[in-house]
Amino acid sequence: MGGGRKRDLRLKSMPSIAPLAAVEAKLLELGFSLISEATVVSDTRFWRRRLYTNGYEVVTLSDEIGRLYNLKDPVVTIYGKEETIEALRSVLSLWDKVS
Amino acid sequence: MPTYDCNEHQFVENLRRIIESKLRVVVNRMMMQRDDGKYGLSQLPDQEFKKYDALAYRKHQRATVYAKVHFYDQLHKRLYMQDDILHSPKNPNRYHLSIPYINVEYRFTFWGETYRHEFDVLYEPQIRLDRKEIVIGKSEKKTTLIHVLNFVPPPERMLEIHLPPSTIVFDVRRLSRA
Numbered sequence: 138m139g140g141g142r143k144r145d146l147r148l149k150s151m152p153s154i155a156p157l158a159a160v161e162a163k164l165l166e167l168g169f170s171l172i173s174e175a176t177v178v179s180d181t182r183f184w185r186r187r188l189y190t191n192g193y194e195v196v197t198l199s200d201e202i203g204r205l206y207n208l209k210d211p212v213v214t215i216y217g218k219e220e221t222i223e224a225l226r227s228v229l230s231l232w233d234k235v236s
Numbered sequence: 237m238p239t240y241d242c243n244e245h246q247f248v249e250n251l252r253r254i255i256e257s258k259l260r261v262v263v264n265r266m267m268m269q270r271d272d273g274k275y276g277l278s279q280l281p282d283q284e285f286k287k288y289d290a291l292a293y294r295k296h297q298r299a300t301v302y303a304k305v306h307f308y309d310q311l312h313k314r315l316y317m318q319d320d321i322l323h324s325p326k327n328p329n330r331y332h333l334s335i336p337y338i339n340v341e342y343r344f345t346f347w348g349e350t351y352r353h354e355f356d357v358l359y360e361p362q363i364r365l366d367r368k369e370i371v372i373g374k375s376e377k378k379t380t381l382i383h384v385l386n387f388v389p390p391p392e393r394m395l396e397i398h399l400p401p402s403t404i405v406f407d408v409r410r411l412s413r414a
Contacts, residue, residue, distance in 0.1 A: 146400060178356040203284070204281075
């Protein structure tokens with residue numbers, strides 16, 4: 138196998154909910170080895186990116202390790218009275234100060 | 237001409253669909269080394285902050301970060317004393333310790349629409365004990381053993397999205413419109 142011929146290689150990206158360890162174990166079983174790591178910020182998130190190679194084949198695994206901003210779902214959407222909006226705004230800004 | 241921002245998954249999958257339809261595509265790549273204070277120690281998630289454990293402490297992510305010991309920041313040529321503020325998200329200051337990074341942007345244009353994916357790769361900290369001559373007061377110099385922080389650029393391979401040879405990647409510096 139040894140990484141295949143260059144012209145046989147395809148491109149593919151897959152989102153995953155599988156634990157990283159399971160993907161990593163499969164890569165090692167297939168003959169890949171870890172070449173390098175880096176911390177990447179993309180899409181307002183911190184990722185630990187690992188690069189594996191096997192001959193010409195290259196696989197990167199990105200593991201989310203945290204968020205850059207404190208903004209998180211759910212975003213509060215209100216169709217309500219001014220008092221409701223103000224009340225919720227005060228809770229949200231208070232939480233922002235605490236964190 | 238609209239420009240669409242994509243995450244890595246969307247960008248690669250969009251590119252794959254074009255490649256599999258036997259079309260050739262030119263991808264422009266811009267890489268820019270930056271140290272503009274965008275990233276500081278308080279923003280780092282705990283896993284990343286651990287790398288600075290010998291030099292800094294904080295209560296939690298997004299809290300003010302203080303120096304644990306005296307140390308010298310080799311890149312910015314700055315000396316921090318114990319309990320100096322290293323980074324505060326609420327009161328950003330140009331004397332705060334900033335983490336350099338390389339901004340990478342990939343983009344391609346297809347039928348007049350541009351698809352873009354951007355990410356930043358942080359420099360890795362390197363901490364060692366070293367003898368340094370430091371200035372005390374106005375003129376007195378003293379040689380002492382002190383922690384020295386340096387930043388190492390990420391490996392070049394970590395800046396790339398690995399694409400098949402049917403994709404032509406051009407490195408460009410800047411985008412300008414006529």
